Amino acid sequence: MRLAPLFCLLLCGTTLANELDGHYQGLMNEQPTELILRSSGETLSGEYVENRQSRYPLSGRLDGQVLKLRVNDPVSGETLANINANYANDMLNAVLATRHPQSGETLVRDGLFQRIGPAPDPSLDPTLVGTWVNEREPHVRDGQLLAPAQITTLRIRADGSIAQWARQVGGGSEWSYDRPGELQYSGRWRSDDGLLLVRLKGAADFQPAAHYRFDQPYLVTRSNTGEMKWQRR
Structure with missing residues (x-):
């Protein structure tokens, strides 16, 4: 230091x-x-x-x-x-x-x-701001592709906006091309002591989305869907 x-x-x-x-x-x-x-x-x-x-x-x-x-x-x-x-x-x-x-x-x-x-909004953790990428490996069983590899992109902006996209990546004879990224959600975000809260577009209130921590160089999130590691891009 x-x-x-x-x-x-x-x-x-x-x-x-x-x-x-x-x-x-x-x-x-x-x-x-x-x-x-x-x-x-x-x-x-x-x-x-x-x-x-x-x-x-x-x-x-x-x-x-x-x-x-x-x-x-x-x-x-x-x-x-x-x-x-x-x-x-x-x-x-x-x-x-x-x-x-x-x-x-x-x-x-x-x-x-x-x-x-002006001073940034204290409810927006500046360490979260940026573009984060999670890469999921393909799921294969007995030589069969059950789920292709997937790249998820999370964009968190200093102005309080947030959006997430997912894109499947080719992983076998039936997956010889990349699907375009699909918007999964967008809205507004804020943080509270290691908790990321999101208000989806059109919704009235913020809802807990995931707990987060940093394990350099990764952002690690934990939600009801499990733990994900994100790398800054």
């Missing part, structure tokens, strides 16, 4: 509570870095995203003109970093002071973050 245990960011501005909310991008230690900030009064929350992959929860508060945040371990909840910064014109001018976990040496890093849009 590149994130060292201590950070210091300094932030100034006037009506910070009303201005800070947003999704910021920049470079920190030559690595693409994102800050996602949300405010509720003086209470702050969000995420620190490193190299588009490693995600760390943020929590903290506004103390006058100073933004004070903690970067937390996503599993243990342990505080990994403390953050302060400067805000002006949709930008965060960041100075990060980090302490190396082994040597204890203090490292200073500079970074300028530009707001690129």
Whole structure:
């Protein structure tokens, strides 16, 4: 993990509570870095995203003109970093002071973050966003093809839309061609503590679709139809 245990960011501005909310991008230690900030009064929350992959929860508060945040371990909840910064014109001018976990040496890093849009909806787990593919092997018994191989494609978008297609693949004399992909469902999605919920197109409510977890490089889902492994494409 590149994130060292201590950070210091300094932030100034006037009506910070009303201005800070947003999704910021920049470079920190030559690595693409994102800050996602949300405010509720003086209470702050969000995420620190490193190299588009490693995600760390943020929590903290506004103390006058100073933004004070903690970067937390996503599993243990342990505080990994403390953050302060400067805000002006949709930008965060960041100075990060980090302490190396082994040597204890203090490292200073500079970074300028530009707001690129609103903070993502917290009910949409960003790690799910993307196109995922599941490949099912053909089912053969006594030399007979009972079910052809099938490729299922699941597309989860950051705008809250979701769709799934299935395509059968040739696997024998009667399966010498690929069938076109057929839309299985589409609608809206959200997440809740490892549970994927889907509201099908035309339906009124969200319904549980599958529990999910990550077993790199796979997304693993478990539902009443069994467990499936998906690979990002």
